[in-house]
Amino acid sequence: MTPEELAGELRAAGITEVDSSTRRRAEYSSDASNYRVVPQVVVFPRSADEVAATLQVAAANGAPITARGAGTSCAGNAVGPGVILDFSRHLNQVVAIDPDARTAVVQPGVVLATLQQQAARHGLRFGPDPSTQSRCTIGGMIGNNACGAHALAYGKTADNIASLQVLLADGRPLHAGLLAELADPVGARLSRLVADNLAVIRTEFARFSRQASGYSLEHLLPERGANLARFLAGTEGTLAVLTEATVNLVQAAPFTALAVLAYPDMAVAAEAVPALLPLQPLALEGMDRRLVEVLIRRRGPGAAPNLPKGGGWLFVETGGQSQAEANAAAQAFVDQAHAQDSTVVFGEDARRLWRIREDGAGLAGRTPSNEPAWPGWEDAAVPPDKLGGYLRDFNALLADHRLDGLIYGHLGDGCVHVRLDLPLAGRPADVRRFLLEAARLVASYGGSMSGEHGDGRARSELLPAMYSPEAIALFGAVKHIFDPADQLNPGVLVNPAPVDVDLRLPQARPLTTGLGFSYPHDSGSFTTAVHRCVGVGKCRADTTGTGGVMCPSYLATGDETHSTRGRARVLQELANGSVITGGWQSPEVEQALDLCLSCKGCSSDCPAGVDMATYKAEALYQRYRGKLRPMSHYALGWLPRWTRIATSSRAMAAVANGSLKPKPLARLAKRLGGIDDRRPLPQFAPVSFRRWFADHPAAQGDPVMLWLDTFTNGFSPEVGIAAVTVLEDAGFSVRIPEAAVCCGLTWISTGQLDGARKQLTRSLDALAPALAEGIPIVGLEPSCTAVFRSDASELLPTDERARQARTAVRTLAELLIERDWQPPALAGTIALAQPHCHQHAVMGFAADEKLLTRAGVELETVGGCCGLAGNFGVERGHYEVSVAVAETALLPAVRAAASTTAVLADGFSCRTQLEQLSDREGEHLAVLLARGLHVGEHDRFVSEREIS
Template sequence: MTLTGAAPHAAGAPGPGAAEVPGDIVVRLRRALGGGARVDDSARVRAEYSTDASNYRVLPAAVVVARDVDDVLAAAEVCRATGTPLTLRGGGTSVAGNAVGPGVVVDTSRHLTRVLAVDPDARTATVEPGVVLTSLQAAARPHGLRFGPDPSTQARCTLGGMIGNNACGPHAVAYGRTADNVVALDWLDGRGRRFTAGAGDLSPVPGLEELVGAHLGLVRTELGRFPRQVSGYSLEHLLPENGRDLAKALVGTEGTCGVLLGATVRLVDLAPATALAVLAYPDMAAAADAVPALLPHHPLAVEGIDARLVDVVRHHKGEASVPDLPPGGGWLLCEVGGGDEAGAFAAARRLAADAGTDAVRVVPPGPEATALWRIREDGAGLAGRTPAGAQAWPGWEDAAVPPERLGDYLRGFAALLRDHGVDGLAYGHFGDGCVHVRIDLPLADAPQRLRPFLHDAADLVVAHGGSLSGEHGDGRARSELLARMYSPEALRLFEGFKALLDPDDVHNPGVLVRPRPVDADLRRPLARPAAPAGGFALRHDSGDLTRAVHRCVGVGKCRADTGAAGGFMCPSYLATREEKDSTRGRARVLQELTVGTLVGGVEHPAVAESLDLCLSCKACASDCPAGVDMATYKAEWLHRRYRGRLRPPAHYALGWLPRWSALVAAVPGLATVLNTVLRLAPLRRLVLRLGGMDPRRGVPRFAPRTLRARWAADRTARPWRHDRAPGGPVLLWADSFTDGFGPDVGEAARRVLEAAGHEVVLAGPGACCGLTWISTGQLDGARERLRRTLDVLAPHVDAGLPVVGLEPSCTVALMSDLPELVPDDPRAPRVAAAVRTLAQQLQTRVADGWTPPDLSGLDVVAQPHCHQHSETGYGADLDLLQRAGARVRALAGCCGLAGNWGMEAGHHEVSVAVAERALLPALREAAPGTVLLADGFSCRTQAADLAGVRGRHLAELLADRLPPD
């Protein structure tokens, strides 16, 4: 990558007081953990674990992916013996920089993931530290139980991380913080002592009872003043009147006092029924003013959402993504429970009567309520850009004040933002007085503005009796600011508490006690702008690839544990569960590329390793709340890596596939010869190997007659009658796959569109979207083809014809990649806006009264194409199928082939594993007669290769049921 700008800081340079890491630490770890353990100090892995969801970058010396508790114990012993800093990491979603460290990072989220026991009588569960919260909830649900606190990252955060940060979530107003729901902890401290921490016994930590006894007055007056006071150590739990609960006191210590090996947690009853009261107010401060009157109704959650955050969702996802809301500038989402639905609705109405507003809507459980909660859950990513498009950062992410002070605090905070010339979208747990916000501090250009802002913000929250952190912990972001919140005596008490448990400061040094400066170790100032390279315009990131890859703020939705339901993002991570295969892991390596020290240049093997298993499915472009588009970044990297150089064979064999298809079509009889020859297994395997493809794959059959050839013959025999076209003309675009491999699909589409009342015009030759060139990073070639495509399509579009695409990946390429690769041509946005899927075009005719063919009684397993999921969604197809009477099971997950990716050598095993997430199980479970509906040529190819099932295109399905005429 060609980069410009100032020279970067020294990569991973230790700060003042940082412990030295022994040069042989990897050797020591491997010896202690055994040959089967994963100990890695490669550039790629260090890059992946150098940051979490915070602003900070700290390069670890080594990463241990623990297989079991014994691995954790062994790694901790090596670190204790050598004085090497040790940081435990769960899902890596810590917002304050609590999950990064300069020594050894131990990842518990890959293997330590068991729910060991659920005791419904005691209402407890025993878990390993790497258990994802949704896994615990799934284990507790059959018993009518759940774990109370539920952060918005619950589908990827681990119990160990929640215990480390004292996580809360929206339902903490009803169920309390993590500390309030912990029974016992299996703990290893920095002295090498392993003990069970619980209530009523402080003896596992000699000297602790005496330390607390000497500071009773201080603990009672400075700590535990209101529920969301999370900053510092929560030593109030050690008071006699609070049960001398060592387990609760260790919650929220952020890995600074030892290692969590396991936990027993308390469970609560599931609410039999719920309802959601949506309350509107003129602004967020007015919404906050209403909260104290709502709390006596014992709501399960009281969440605040800014109207500007909702506007961001509308802008990115469309109007349909946001349910009808009462008019206002800010809303409270108040969930209430009841014994049944009627009871929940009655409780919601009683709460609304005290809400101080008439703008109220009560929403039952269902799609609308889910959509509203999704806005809240995606808040961290959605708020990653201000309405003006500036990058917004955490750092002052979850301050909290007593709820009765929240309105005044928000007014003061708004004034503070104005005074510092910054902006942010506020939302949060208003029932607990906790506010989330990301702020567009110019960390790339003027990081020196961070410190004065944080100092002023800390003073403001302290003036309102609040806490620097309300649930995410202090980490590197706020530990230095504790001196503005607590007295010197309290800080010395914190130091004394840590000294009893970790006297050598091995565990997560630089956090809470002897903190690193808030402006040390910042990630963004190190990155240099990327010089343009003639690739994508990256219009939403000012043309700067560096800015684009820093969209990833680490919220980790790409790591979400979606369970049996499947999911589109990120297919390879869901198959492998490896950090390198998550969108976040890849973004971290690309961010290191922009720094240029650890990962020095586009040819560095770490980049190739990281991007190798990216399917370019584009699901992240829609599903990542921060808008990370790894398919685009991968294509851009390939463009920069191979421009003007010899490419891998697959780039020519598959990247030029439309060229080869056109050549075959130009020679009469050649398609038949090739199809016959390639049926011979030895020849097929040889051809695939020579082309850089996996020999286990099949070779798609060339059509003996292309769609264009058929069309010309058919039109000669049967000219179109214009009086039969009440829907007007449409332009049917014959992409390379439909034309050369699936002409039956094009013929079926013509029949269906004509039956719907359209005159169908076939686009002229030369209209190629360049998809295969794009996916292999041949962006100059793609641009050349797209310019020719504009010449073909633009006259029709300017004449008012919509362009109907049949292959989803090609259709989406025209919608999204065309304006990015040809940004200087005014025709590009016009053509992109005119492109439709077949279902979208048919919907316009349904709206005019056309009735689709009758599919009653037909069972359909639908495999939506990932690119279609990303750009247009599957709603139009699903609506059309259901109107036609089909019974549809739409899969949520990639087929695993993803165009050229699944064909390439080295990808077969993961391709099959991805297919096993949704597609293959659905085909095995399908009843006889069930139809596989797959518009994507890749999806149909994958089903045929791996399951022997012939998929059908929507056009074919509908055409089969058309009346004879």
Template sequence: MTATAQGPQRPDAATVRGMARPDAATARGPQRLDAAVTEALTRGDCGEVHGDAGRRAQYAADASNYRQVPLAVVFPRERRHVLNTIAVCRRLGVPITSRGAGTSTSGQAIGSGVVMDLSRYFNRLLALDPEAGTATVRPGIVLDDLQRAAAEHGLLFGPDPSTHSRCTLGGMIGNNACGSHSVAWGRTAENVLELEVVTYRGTVLRLGEMTQGEIDAAIAVGDDRAHLIASLHRLAERNLATLRTRLGRFPRQVSGYALEHLLPERRFNLARALVGSEGTLAVILSATVRLVSPPPARALVVLGYRDACAAADAVPGLLGHRLLALEGLDQALTDIVTRTETRRTIDTLPEARAWLFAELGGEEEQLPRRAEELVAAAGQTAGFTGGEIVTDPVRARRLWRIREDGAGLATRLPDGSEAWPGWEDAAVPPERLGSYLRQLTELLARHHLRGAVYGHFGEGCLHVRINFDFTTEHGTAGFRAFVTEAAALVAAHGGSLSGEHGDGQARSELLPLMYGPAVMALFQQFKDVWDPDNGLNPGMIVDPLPVDGNLRVSPHRTPLPLTTVLPFHADDGDFAKATRRCVGVGKCRTAAPRGDVMCPSYRVTLDEKDSTRGRARLLYEMTQGEVITDGWRSTEVRDALDLCLSCKGCSADCPVGVDVATYKSEFLHHHYRRRIRPASHYSMGWLPLLSRVAARMPRLVNALTASRLAPAIKRLGGIAAEREVPRFADRTFLAWFRARTPGGDGHRGPVVLWVDSFNNHFTPDVLKAGVAVLEHAGYRVHVPPGTQCCGLTWITTGQLGIARRIARRTATALAPAVRAGMPVVGLEPSCTAALKTDLPELLDGDTDARALARSTLTLAELLVHHTVGWRPPHIDTRSISQTHCHQHATSGFSADSALLDAMGVDNSVLNSGCCGLAGNFGFERGHYDVSVAAGEQILLPAVRAAAPDTVVLADGFSCRTQITQRTDRAGTHLAELIARALRHQPFSSADKEPAP
């Protein structure tokens, strides 16, 4: 154990505490404190330091209701950077807030001083000992990264919050996180063996459990460490009765400081006493944690109840069945899923209004019997409506995902209204959960509030997001009144204000209602021993910030009057409300693709500014006009959006539907209005029009783009030098189609084939294949009159005025066919998605645009859902599929999977996210490296590894281009795969629909 002291100069504690209060920075005069702090940190060798307005805006909020703009943000890379940051801040009298993934729901990951983000670089796995079952990590490591390393040895870390794909171990230690499986494996505190920490005064300590002899020996040394241990030992000895009777009474008593671990029977465990301290006592340098062996098999049992209160009542009678997890959710949450996620298959649950998800673990042959016994036991509980044993692991994962996404999903109630954290984490002893929930429901009704309930029922911990109104003085006062009464209600049930998320600003002011003055005095003494200067995360737990202060949405701030082109109906036409959809749960910070797309650039850079959350937060701050002061002209916002691929993945994968692609189009429209745009906005934004010119002399254009003039042409067009310009086809599809004789008998009637600019000018064989397939299926193929365009390239580059004119012309041209009942089939997913979603937004209220959106289908959707009796050709082959991002976000891949299955194709859908090219993005100068890195995560290696006879399916022109330019393979469109097989299977009248 080591100890070092940091100089004789000490900051004034009152000054440090004052900086945690609103407007403290501005009160310090005109010398720009943020600039001075940034300069000092940069000189002090603290790692990567940022004090610009954009970075400070990104870190002004976490996943809570609160907002504090920091003076600077630091990304330490090494241990010395952490120590140096603390030294500089102590010298300046500036407070420090340690931050992991920023998913804290209580406001403890934000601060008005320096925010130290440990997640980006200070995140290594230092050691893993499979025999001892331990791992030593830096605090910034993401839980899933630790789990992957542990899984190689058949081990795991027991606590598993729903944010496991992005939360850090340091954050879990700060909040004493639990997760769904704490019934079996305990909280983070029970799984921490040793911590290495540094105090605000620079003392470095290694903490763990200590015997009396070790305590005496440590005190005898007489250094800073000795003084700290002696003070803590005296505090414990003088308050043994209080520590034994008031603290650690049930597993989810997380509120306050865990002083019970100072008891001699708990071996004076300073490491566990530090867990749950929310960064207020010391900064973690490393942690050694316990790993456990998971059971060989698991089974999910879903139990239905007439309501959430009945489900809560049933909990005590089920806990004796050796459960791994016992989670609860009510129908309000599943109603939200049904409303917001039209593409997700909502699995049929037992008929009920609330459910318990019980998980069993053990030997596979024993699980069926144990599951039946559990269902039988549930059958004896009041309000039970039925149970189901889920044996399909894929379905079980889908069901668990509803629970995991609860924190995001519950922020929009079934009617679309906003709901907020603030009272989402209280816990009571499980035997009192039903009583507490009933009285909480009555309290909500008295305050005319609503929320969707879910949580860790097996340990008495409830989560609920509530429709507080923070936009008015009356609503804010109502919020304060409600949480105060709710705190008293929890205390009356012997519970804890926090069951795993910590107190933060959301509950610290309410702690006296739970603990009373004597325990609160102990908490203050504990804080003063560790941090007498109050330099670490002030305002949390003791000397608290007000529960209704620093609110992110406040009646005291007037947003800028920003008029938008797009309607934003889901957010009442309010751009600020649209951007504040981001509640900070951070699912966009997941580094590894898991069947979703969001967020490709973050997965490459691992930088908050490139996440969906970072961009949404910056846009929200732009609407407030305080940190980002120049509105639509903001260069900070422009730069943060630069690496957004406009993939639309976030619109589907974000639990609250944040749609940065749409926000980006709106922003770029205003940012460049009446200004010179980047060259790529002209070269690629106007590509459909330029392609028509090139189509008149394709060979000349191809010769130029492949000649020695190519570098100059690329520079003029803002195109990356590394990119090969795609070659124009010698003959467009439209020229071919209008010169041909229709095939087949067209007995199913007419269908409009949407002729997109990409396939028409570059890969007409795709559209030709589409014609062959449609005619074989019995359709008479028509194409739109003239030359139409969906306007996609103008939309993605923010040229919304032109895009709207193009959209109106397209909707008008197709209106007669749509009114006649003709389906419109698109083969390019990005254009099909534009017709489905973007045109109705651009032409808000236009009936022709809405009708066109309803009539637009993918090829697979038409053949699977609307072509009764048609038999696709049998194709005995293997394939891998890359789902286009826009298709993922709008229609999904289920119809394609069904069609491939019907054809007998052995297909695997790549879990790859975005291909990285994403229309104009991957061609633009400055984007090449990110574009390629995104493709190299999964797609491109998978293509290279595929057997030569495996078909690489990619419907998107961008996806096929990335594959062609970065591998020695070529992508195949689904239409081409079918058309090739049809050449050996001529049309047969037997394929016609039977007569009615």
């Protein structure tokens, strides 16, 4: 049966959302694992009845079923060849919370963070909390029996389940509570199976807390209450499909602290764990020093707080009824630990450390030598008292196989996370040999292949290394009772697929020639670059509350298509070539990238460093190379050319502005230029900054080159004038490039990379004297500044000046902080700042915060993207998403701000969006500082421009 035929039968059965398109199938071809299995159909059920109908149609047609939440499975538990049931879009509600009973009723697609937020109103929380809690779903957690850092105190997911509503493979409903209460024939057969195999279950299961591999048959023992609901946790969707869960909640500690204990290496840190467990920490995590080094190398020295000196750390969380009580409990661990160095932190410092830990899977996606590192053996566990010895032997095994990885994990439970530079593409047979040896090693320590992620396709074949033939046979017998036709997630746990089958990377073709960018961090390969995405799914999280940006279009639509991960999967399928067959010209590639804002937020917010803005520019370059382009690429991509003509004189600016004022002419211009009719056309400045600067008397001081971008020169010259005012007050003598040049930003964002290289080369020619003399160069438009700090050297890898520009070009705030300039006293000023996406991603906002704090400004920052994003929000077909993106964070924050609050937005696009969608105007940092200096010329110029 073809995907289209199966989709037709599902629609005929009354299922509302069924998608068998090639693009959708590509998006769901992988999860957060190394595996690629292309489904036939993706279903987004709206009710339990639709789930049941899907199961019935699938059973009638022999189509396998795989349930999926956020798709963050590291073991390949959430990919399958038949029907994918995505619960995250519609069945994602917290149905009820009973604070007295401390329970919650939830649908399977509810994100854990959503449950935590609602439970927190009652002083409660769900105990287990995987590092992916901002996007992982409760259904996925139940499927894997997820744990997280606080499982040490609160238990695994199975320990926190009251009852489940599930459907069997034929669509039959089942209420799973205590086994004795189950009326369905499944209950009687399962009870007999357990009774006949008590000795095997009692001796081989639940040997330690993180024995997560296989079916957790211990929950069916009579002395453990014969709890069917708890047993179903961790069965990885192979026995039943969840439609609703009642879970237990725990009381949250009102205050917490973190004891940070340093040791010479991770093995020594592991050996300290058993002595600390009797003090009953809330969490006890471990982290390799090299993981933090990777973070600092990628995001700068300010990315991590100061840590005690050592080669490995234990993070020990304690709780209390007051901060003093929590701190005292943390100090008790310091006193007991015999660490070589230690500290106690709380508040924001502790949260920053937890964020590093939560990003571990992505940060560990590159080894210290910058080789790609993969899951596959990422969560093995051993009893905590054997952890030190295991780590030493494991490191020796890695050395034997010439593998490397960064170790972290839940050391208090004996669970070790690591991603390894497995030779997936070149030597998959070597990968298999390593996994078999690693399985024997962990089994020799009485451990488990998986400590929390489940076995999936990555480890199910390895289960005989830790279980007897009798136990393995039991798994098959249980599967036959629940799913005799093997419809549910086949190839997982029972009758497993080989661990080296369906690997994604070996199937990808190398794309290394004729590229627009050089991809220096990915061995010059587009294929390697897009495979940075290993599917951890942080792009699906609402990061706007923490100052993040990624992924604005997903936050606006809630559709996997518009997540960074969804786009990366389509590009990976482009490299594969078997499903998406049209190469760069494929409509699926165009569809996947259409709503990417090129905000570059993923390049910093994605723990794996995916840079979808670059990949989109590359795809556009390849698609339209030597061909006629969309008109918006000429109208908006060549904007610097049109601006240069329009602002060549006051008269020309008046003609350009006047000719576009009549509505019919403006409407015609927009239609011809591919511009949405709802977007007002910006007005050119009557007097460009370059013309103003020609009459400006030179000041005495140290030379500084002001990079004159198109937007400042032609649309917002008051920003440039304000910057000159500030720089001269700081003791600089300002210069500008003699030639009217452009950084090439608009050419890059529209994929006109040959043109971008020409623009950049001319720009570097103009900057050459400053670069040669070591004169600092300051940029005012964040996106243009970011071009010199990132894109330039990737577009012109052999031009030494591009490399020099990476360090020579600074933001205004960075230069003033280096200068140790004392800004004007702005005490009493309240400012709401939206860091520009490119600044957030490439330069960071720390210098701006420091400068504003020094000035006495009370600052609040808002995350997310403005939604205009250069040409994106102006192009026809993007308006609704552009507005929706602005509504995720920026516009609500602006509406909530007092009328006297200054709204800081350095980006011309951000200020334009604010002006068009709200009653507030944004202003550049330079303008705020210049106004604080009470210099009249700036104010006079602004007034003159407004009159004009």
